[in-house]
Amino acid sequence: MDETVAEYIRRTVLKIPRGEIKSxxxxxxxxxxxxxxxxxxxxxxxxxxxxxxxxxxxxxxDIKQAxxxxxxxxxxxxxxxxxxxxxxxxxxxxxxxxxxxxxxxxFKRRLLSALGNVTINFREYEDNAIWIRVAWGTPYxxxxxxxPSYVVYHSQTPYVFxxxxxxxxxxxxxxxALVVASSYRDIREMELRSHSLxxxxxxxxxxxxxxxQTHCPRPIQDRSEEPESADLRIIRxxxxxxxxxxxxxxxxxxxxxQPQLEFAQYKLETMFKSDPxxxxxxxxxPFRCLVKFSSPHLLESLRSLAPAGMADAPLSPLLTCxxxxxxxxxxxxxxxxxxPEGFVSP
Amino acid sequence: GVFTHLEKLEAQAxxxxxxxxxxxxxxxxxxxxxxRVEELRMQRDELRAKVDLQHKKQSGKEGIVSDxxxxxxxxxxxxKIRSIKGMLQIFYLTGISGKxxxxxxxxxxxxxxxxxxxxxxxxxxLTKPAVRIHRHSLPIFIPLEQISxxxxxxxxxxxxxxLSDHLNAYAGxxxxxxxxxxxxxxxxxxxxxxxxxxxxxxxxYKMPSEGKTFPFSARLIYRDxxxxxxxxxxxxxxVKAPESLEETAAAHSELFRHTALHKAFCTFxxxxxxxx
Numbered sequence: 001m002d003e004t005v006a007e008y009i010r011r012t013v014l015k016i017p018r019g020e021i022k023s024x025x026x027x028x029x030x031x032x033x034x035x036x037x038x039x040x041x042x043x044x045x046x047x048x049x050x051x052x053x054x055x056x057x058x059x060x061x062d063i064k065q066a067x068x069x070x071x072x073x074x075x076x077x078x079x080x081x082x083x084x085x086x087x088x089x090x091x092x093x094x095x096x097x098x099x100x101x102x103x104x105x106x107f108k109r110r111l112l113s114a115l116g117n118v119t120i121n122f123r124e125y126e127d128n129a130i131w132i133r134v135a136w137g138t139p140y141x142x143x144x145x146x147x148p149s150y151v152v153y154h155s156q157t158p159y160v161f162x163x164x165x166x167x168x169x170x171x172x173x174x175x176x177a178l179v180v181a182s183s184y185r186d187i188r189e190m191e192l193r194s195h196s197l198x199x200x201x202x203x204x205x206x207x208x209x210x211x212x213q214t215h216c217p218r219p220i221q222d223r224s225e226e227p228e229s230a231d232l233r234i235i236r237x238x239x240x241x242x243x244x245x246x247x248x249x250x251x252x253x254x255x256x257x258q259p260q261l262e263f264a265q266y267k268l269e270t271m272f273k274s275d276p277x278x279x280x281x282x283x284x285x286p287f288r289c290l291v292k293f294s295s296p297h298l299l300e301s302l303r304s305l306a307p308a309g310m311a312d313a314p315l316s317p318l319l320t321c322x323x324x325x326x327x328x329x330x331x332x333x334x335x336x337x338x339x340p341e342g343f344v345s346p
Numbered sequence: 347g348v349f350t351h352l353e354k355l356e357a358q359a360x361x362x363x364x365x366x367x368x369x370x371x372x373x374x375x376x377x378x379x380x381x382r383v384e385e386l387r388m389q390r391d392e393l394r395a396k397v398d399l400q401h402k403k404q405s406g407k408e409g410i411v412s413d414x415x416x417x418x419x420x421x422x423x424x425x426k427i428r429s430i431k432g433m434l435q436i437f438y439l440t441g442i443s444g445k446x447x448x449x450x451x452x453x454x455x456x457x458x459x460x461x462x463x464x465x466x467x468x469x470x471x472l473t474k475p476a477v478r479i480h481r482h483s484l485p486i487f488i489p490l491e492q493i494s495x496x497x498x499x500x501x502x503x504x505x506x507x508x509l510s511d512h513l514n515a516y517a518g519x520x521x522x523x524x525x526x527x528x529x530x531x532x533x534x535x536x537x538x539x540x541x542x543x544x545x546x547x548x549x550x551y552k553m554p555s556e557g558k559t560f561p562f563s564a565r566l567i568y569r570d571x572x573x574x575x576x577x578x579x580x581x582x583x584x585v586k587a588p589e590s591l592e593e594t595a596a597a598h599s600e601l602f603r604h605t606a607l608h609k610a611f612c613t614f615x616x617x618x619x620x621x622x
Contacts, residue, residue: 128542156487206486212454214454
């Protein structure tokens with residue numbers, strides 16, 4: 001068996017947390033249950049991975065089968081990668097019946113004809129997600145299995161989630177293959193990036209909580225409402241203001257949990273406005289400035305700003321339009337009119 | 347040393363915080379239940395007052411009716427509000443309802459399949475200067491752009507009705523597929539392959555016949571997105587099987603064309619029980 005395959009499996013197993021190794025190997029299904037019983041999963045991970053490699057050698061594993069284990073690992077831990085969202089444009093025809101086999105064939109054919117040395121794996125999941133793993137090589141070298149690109153595609157949607165390896169040069173080819181395989185016209189990168197794949201899906205598939213005015217009575221949960229009858233001597237001075245803030249916040253963010261984003265970036269190309277007597281900037285040039293908001297959970301922290309008293313409600317539309325516009329990377333230019341506000345470029 | 351001590355304190359604080367949260371939640375629940383009790387008591391009192399009034403009128407007491415027997419203006423208002431809410435609830439249950447907003451209308455479309463209520467979807471429309479969609483919660487694979495291009499500007503009723511058909515059909519197809527997976531997984535071989543719109547289903551299933559089980563392969567295509575029954579069904583035997591099974595395959599094909607998927611499987615298992 002190829003030494004590189006053995007090494008690849010060994011390293012992949014080492015990545016997996018010890019408690020998960022057995023279940024992941026079971027999901028992989030390459031080793032039989034009997035073989036798995038022979039492994040002692042309580043010893044040091046180094047030894048566990050060696051045993052796994054031995055058993056794989058007995059079953060003569062090849063690189064494509066080893067790659068499946070990598071997909072399984074990344075499917076369970078997608079948040080270790082940075083994902084970007086791409087949108088495809090349709091030709092405007094009636095929706096065809098999506099044929100998975102035809103998609104896979106066209107995709108493989110495109111890549112293999114352009115670049116001989118690639119390893120391509122597909123895996124379908126229950127939620128209609130198709131995971132594609134591509135390991136890139138060159139006409140002269142074998143594919144580098146340690147820096148694969150991952151693509152997640154839900155059929156009949158125009159969105160693709162791509163986590164690329166370092167080789168950005170392969171990106172156009174990957175995009176082309178996707179467009180051809182899914183019968184779309186072209187593809188463009190959206191300004192939306194995050195480690196949380198599910199949150200990106202929530203945003204573009206509109207699965208996040210939005211507020212809609214309806215007549216249907218929905219249960220309203222008053223979280224921090226203290227009972228009025230606690231002590232009649234205590235009066236909440238700004239009760240109406242607090243209620244207004246709660247109402248406005250709910251109208252903007254809805255009731256449920258927000259998708260998880262790590263940052264929002266605003267590139268300002270606006271003019272610096274200062275007192276003319278100060279003469280800070282002689283030249284009438286845009287003041288180049290980059291504002292970045294970072295947080296483990298940006299949208300939840302934005303939601304709690306106004307109720308915590310740290311910002312006015314309603315928040316600036318530049319912050320609240322993130323999920324609506326499905327982007328967290330903005331360029332703000334000067335608006336060519338009398339309004340002093342910046343203009344968000346599309 | 348110090349660190350372990352700090353860690354211990356942190357853990358204690360965490361634990362205390364968690365317990366307090368639990369307590370708070372229970373108190374909230376209690377408060378809302380108490381409110382409900384109050385509401386119901388008020389309703390009961392009003393109804394009692396009305397009944398009394400009726401009795402008094404019937405027994406011919408034409409005397410001065412005291413204020414206590416007549417429902418107060420506040421109670422009447424409450425009753426009116428409740429009956430309007432009831433009306434709105436009824437409209438909501440019919441499937442399409444709307445509410446005027448500051449800048450337009452917000453529609454909610456509810457889906458159901460044969461008596462089971464499934465999800466609701468919302469559309470926030472702006473009406474000035476032209477009718478357009480501001481926000482929505484529709485799944486991305488529903489061809490909203492297409493439908494709105496055709497009908498939104500010209501015939502909003504048609505737009506809503508077409509959209510509702512799409513959503514209800516999708517919800518119906520998904521429901522059938524989910525039911526099949528949930529209740530008949532023992533008859534399915536392998537996994538049920540579907541796509542986002544649930545308009546292409548591919549699965550293998552087995553039918554016990556004379557003690558042996560014969561695997562069938564089914565491919566259901568729903569070309570009409572407004573319909574929850576397939577337009578094309580291909581059922582074939584995966585192995586070379588006797589003539590009788592070819593007939594069964596054809597029969598199944600017809601059955602799937604006209605009956606909901608999970609109901610079709612129901613008839614299989616009941617037919618099998620009859621044979622046994």
